[in-house]
Amino acid sequence: MPRSNLDTEETARLRAFCVVVTRHVVAKLPASVSSALQQTLDSIEASPKRNLPISDLLNWTADLGLAEMNSLNAQLRIANAPTLGEMRMEYWGKRIPAILRRGRIRSDEEFYLLKEAADGSGCGLSEADVSLASLLVDTYEAGASSGNA
Secondary structure (H helix, E strand, O other): OOHHHHHHHHHHHHHHHHHHHHHHHHHHOOHHHHHHHHHHHHHHHHOOOOOOOHHHHHHHOOOOOHHHHHHHHHHHHHOOOOOHHHHHHHHHHHHHHHHHHHOOOOOHHHHHHHHHHHOOOOOOOOHHHHHHHHHHHHHHHHHHHOOOO
């Protein structure tokens, strides 16, 4: 299969993930808070070139209980989208080790990703990697507070 078809199929699966999870999150929030998320959902559905908020969605679902996670995973399977576990392994499983190898956080997004890992969000990191993540987070925070991030 040509690479562009694979990219299109994978993009469709990622978009389906974003739509299903965003709908789930929006449904749990009061209307005053959910309107911005609804706009995000509308833009995901309308624009094929929009950056997908995968990191945000994974963070928003990090504290789901088992029953709610199972229900959401069932919805994701119906939509032919990756499950939460698959996305966490795919997204966090590649990005976190890359940041740790580099030994430096380059953006606020990386900061929040490593902060979650350092706080033990179930990313499957070794104790040494959690310690390194904590050190990098502390270093980034110190630089940000002094204006050097």
